[in-house]
Amino acid sequence: MAITQQKTLAINGDEAVALAVKQSDVDVVAAYPITPQTIIVERFSEYVADGEVETEFVCTESEHSALTACLAASAMGARTFTASASAGLALMHEILYVTSGCRAPVVMAIVNRALSAPINIHCDHSDSMVERDSGWIQIYAENSQETYDSIIQAFRIAEHLKVLLPIMVCLDAFVLSHTLENVQVLADETVQKFVGLRDVPQVMGHEGREVPFKLDPSNPITMGPLDLYDYYFEHKRQQEEAMKVAPQIIQEVHEEFSQISGRKYGNGLIDAYHLEDADIATVCVGSTAGTTKTVVDRLRKEGVKAGLLRLRTFRPLPLTDIVKTMENVKAVAVMDRSNSFGGHGGPIYHEIRHSLYDSPTHPHVVNYIYGLGGRDMPPAIILNIYKDLQEILKTKRVKRDVQFAGVR
Amino acid sequence: MTTTPWKFTAKEIVEKPELFTSGHRACAGCGPAIALRQIMKATRGPTIVTSATGCMEVVSTIYPYTAWKVPFIHTAFENVAANASGIEAALKVMKRKGRLEHENVDVIAFAGDGGTFDIGIQALSGAAERGHDFLYILYDNEAYMNTGIQRSGGTPHGASTTTSPAGRVIPGKPQYKKPIADIMVAHDIPYVATASISSWQDLLVKTRKGLEIEGPAFMHVFTPCPRGWRYDPSKTIEIARLGVETCIFPLWETIDGEYSLSPQSKILALKPERKKKVTEYLKMQRRFRHLFKPEFKHVIDEIQQMVDKRWNRLLKRCNMTQASQS
Ligand SMILES: Cc1ncc(C[n+]2csc(CCOP(=O)(O)OP(=O)(O)O)c2C)c(N)n1
Ligand code: SF4
Ligand SMILES: [Mg+2]
Numbered sequence: 001m002a003i004t005q006q007k008t009l010a011i012n013g014d015e016a017v018a019l020a021v022k023q024s025d026v027d028v029v030a031a032y033p034i035t036p037q038t039i040i041v042e043r044f045s046e047y048v049a050d051g052e053v054e055t056e057f058v059c060t061e062s063e064h065s066a067l068t069a070c071l072a073a074s075a076m077g078a079r080t081f082t083a084s085a086s087a088g089l090a091l092m093h094e095i096l097y098v099t100s101g102c103r104a105p106v107v108m109a110i111v112n113r114a115l116s117a118p119i120n121i122h123c124d125h126s127d128s129m130v131e132r133d134s135g136w137i138q139i140y141a142e143n144s145q146e147t148y149d150s151i152i153q154a155f156r157i158a159e160h161l162k163v164l165l166p167i168m169v170c171l172d173a174f175v176l177s178h179t180l181e182n183v184q185v186l187a188d189e190t191v192q193k194f195v196g197l198r199d200v201p202q203v204m205g206h207e208g209r210e211v212p213f214k215l216d217p218s219n220p221i222t223m224g225p226l227d228l229y230d231y232y233f234e235h236k237r238q239q240e241e242a243m244k245v246a247p248q249i250i251q252e253v254h255e256e257f258s259q260i261s262g263r264k265y266g267n268g269l270i271d272a273y274h275l276e277d278a279d280i281a282t283v284c285v286g287s288t289a290g291t292t293k294t295v296v297d298r299l300r301k302e303g304v305k306a307g308l309l310r311l312r313t314f315r316p317l318p319l320t321d322i323v324k325t326m327e328n329v330k331a332v333a334v335m336d337r338s339n340s341f342g343g344h345g346g347p348i349y350h351e352i353r354h355s356l357y358d359s360p361t362h363p364h365v366v367n368y369i370y371g372l373g374g375r376d377m378p379p380a381i382i383l384n385i386y387k388d389l390q391e392i393l394k395t396k397r398v399k400r401d402v403q404f405a406g407v408r
Numbered sequence: 409m410t411t412t413p414w415k416f417t418a419k420e421i422v423e424k425p426e427l428f429t430s431g432h433r434a435c436a437g438c439g440p441a442i443a444l445r446q447i448m449k450a451t452r453g454p455t456i457v458t459s460a461t462g463c464m465e466v467v468s469t470i471y472p473y474t475a476w477k478v479p480f481i482h483t484a485f486e487n488v489a490a491n492a493s494g495i496e497a498a499l500k501v502m503k504r505k506g507r508l509e510h511e512n513v514d515v516i517a518f519a520g521d522g523g524t525f526d527i528g529i530q531a532l533s534g535a536a537e538r539g540h541d542f543l544y545i546l547y548d549n550e551a552y553m554n555t556g557i558q559r560s561g562g563t564p565h566g567a568s569t570t571t572s573p574a575g576r577v578i579p580g581k582p583q584y585k586k587p588i589a590d591i592m593v594a595h596d597i598p599y600v601a602t603a604s605i606s607s608w609q610d611l612l613v614k615t616r617k618g619l620e621i622e623g624p625a626f627m628h629v630f631t632p633c634p635r636g637w638r639y640d641p642s643k644t645i646e647i648a649r650l651g652v653e654t655c656i657f658p659l660w661e662t663i664d665g666e667y668s669l670s671p672q673s674k675i676l677a678l679k680p681e682r683k684k685k686v687t688e689y690l691k692m693q694r695r696f697r698h699l700f701k702p703e704f705k706h707v708i709d710e711i712q713q714m715v716d717k718r719w720n721r722l723l724k725r726c727n728m729t730q731a732s733q734s
Contacts, residue, residue: 028497058494072493076494076498223481226465
């Protein structure tokens with residue numbers, strides 16, 4: 001495969017999502033608008049109105065119904081997409097679990113926004129982080145280019161017969177969703193060829209013969225049944241097994257995509273920046289990684305061995321990659337753009353500290369909760385975090401393990 | 409809409425394969441299970457069924473068994489109309505893209521009164537407004553039976569349930585039943601009907617109409633529940649019939665918003681002397697037993713008054729104003 005012809009468009013993150021969905025030959029889009037996701041739904045509505053897509057677009061009366069409609073259409077064997085944020089995602093909560101439990105490979109864009117109350121439309125990760133246990137794969141994009149690329153990859157990953165799990169592609173509210181960026185876009189045919197047609201696996205039907213895993217009048221099966229203590233547990237274990245296979249598929253799809261686009265994001269699971277010889281490092285997801293990279297560059301020029309680990313996938317958690325890339329790091333600061341109230345630190349902190357517990361170097365791991373409700377995360381604050389890490393490196397002592405950064 | 413009503417013989421119906429089969433775990437004498445079996449006898453070809461959480465889903469799909477011989481999906485309690493929306497959207501696009509094997513596939517969504525009057529009304533209203541082509545069946549057993557007989561917006565006035573118990577002070581449910589079928593008529597959808605398992609031919613004809621019609625169709629089916637209404641399981645059909653004969657549950661339909669009475673209720677409009685008193689119906693069910701105590705007798709009068717008021721309103725809508733008061 002060769003890198004194909006691409007166009008450069010000045011578009012924002014939401015528009016990049018809408019375009020990727022348009023090009024991915026999606027059968028059913030069902031969605032409900034919420035700031036800062038609205039542009040996705042509006043652009044897509046325009047594609048429908050102008051006859052540029054064959055997609056059936058269902059403008060539902062709520063997010064609960066939007067995800068439900070996607071789930072049911074997916075059970076028909078259709079390729080489906082929805083998008084939401086904040087309160088909308090929270091309203092979907094119940095159906096998130098039903099979707100993954102039904103093994104419906106729905107793809108959803110989440111434009112990360114704070115949760116009420118008080119009501120706030122700006123960026124933080126509280127909305128998607130709270131859904132980390134819902135059985136969805138979560139990809140966090142650093143910029144709009146990665147958002148575009150990840151949406152296209154998401155269909156291939158979710159629908160892969162060894163995976164069959166729904167995916168959230170998360171992008172930061174406003175910082176990405178509403179900010180113009182030069183995005184390289186592939187030709188329609190290239191994307192269509194890459195995503196292909198959705199396939200469904202064969203499963204044992206009720207009448208003892210193999211049937212396609214979908215609602216098909218020629219081969220009736222019952223989906224979403226009552227499943228009690230005699231089978232439920234096995235079904236949940238199967239979901240976990242799919243999550244265990246997912247990293248390999250995510251990496252394969254990422255690699256294949258790089259061959260037509262020329263773009264890569266680390267190894268597809270993690271994006272390690274100057275970690276090979278780093279003494280100190282921060283860990284984060286999303287657009288803050290972009291700012292942090294410039295801070296790392298500056299520190300490197302000053303001779304400080306600083307690095308950054310950006311998690312591209314938070315679910316499945318790339319545990320072995322985390323341990324391996326952080327092998328030589330001695331002090332780590334995890335940056336969480338959400339809080340687990342009363343839980344001593346944010347969700348990424350819990351995972352990273354847990355991942356590094358068995359690491360032979362046993363680094364110090366501290367946590368900074370930052371940017372809630374769209375509070376800016378300027379380079380100066382990030383620089384201070386690296387300063388704190390240098391202090392820990394010097395004194396071998398942690399003064400405060402969990403703190404807020406950039407709060408009054 | 410002009411369709412000639414579907415004609416069939418009892419023999420044809422009996423011989424038609426069961427699509428909702430035996431072996432499910434519903435109670436003996438379960439009204440909703442009778443309704444589903446009858447409704448599935450009226451399907452006209454490839455059909456996909458989706459249901460809300462509730463007794464009928466729970467009794468018919470205990471993994472790894474199923475009573476369904478058609479594709480079936482359940483996802484949650486409040487969203488069956490959204491399931492139907494997604495299925496119908498997928499059918500449309502697959503047909504457009506040449507990926508649908510069948511010329512036509514019908515979609516039936518069903519839910520109980522809880523899943524319709526209460527928690528599911530938003531999804532139902534949305535799907536009706538968007539005009540998806542599907543038949544929605546409300547099987548009304550007048551309470552949340554699956555979770556242990558709690559009151560719903562469909563529970564009638566005075567009925568004792570576990571969340572509207574007949575106490576020393578409050579005689580069962582204080583409120584009246586929400587006129588759900590009229591609410592669906594107000595959505596201006598092409599077809600709305602009420603039906604009872606005691607009039608199975610009428611139920612079958614209406615089901616077929618609902619399937620044939622393009623766009624959303626809604627059918628409210630009266631389905632007594634021996635467990636929740638507290639009567640002997642052998643009396644299910646008798647009670648359903650009394651519901652119709654007392655005009656507590658009149659049978660009617662609207663085609664493009666025009667109301668007309670169905671035969672079993674029309675006869676009561678023409679011969680008002682045949683309309684039975686509500687007490688005949690109430691006295692058979694222990695959920696109303698407390699109403700026969702002297703201190704709560706007024707509730708029976710209230711019920712009779714409300715039944716008469718709604719019946720007269722219905723007669724007006726059916727242009728049958730000449731009927732006398734009962
Ligand atoms: C969101 C949600 N709330 C509550 C429940 C619990 N629940 C399951 S079925 C049911 C009642 C069903 O009542 P109805 O729709 O009348 O059906 P029936 O069981 O009477 O046939 C309830 C409250 C649930 N499953 N989901
Ligand atoms: S409780 Fe009522 S509705 Fe539920 S299965 Fe038993 S008889 Fe049927
Ligand atoms: Mg009920």
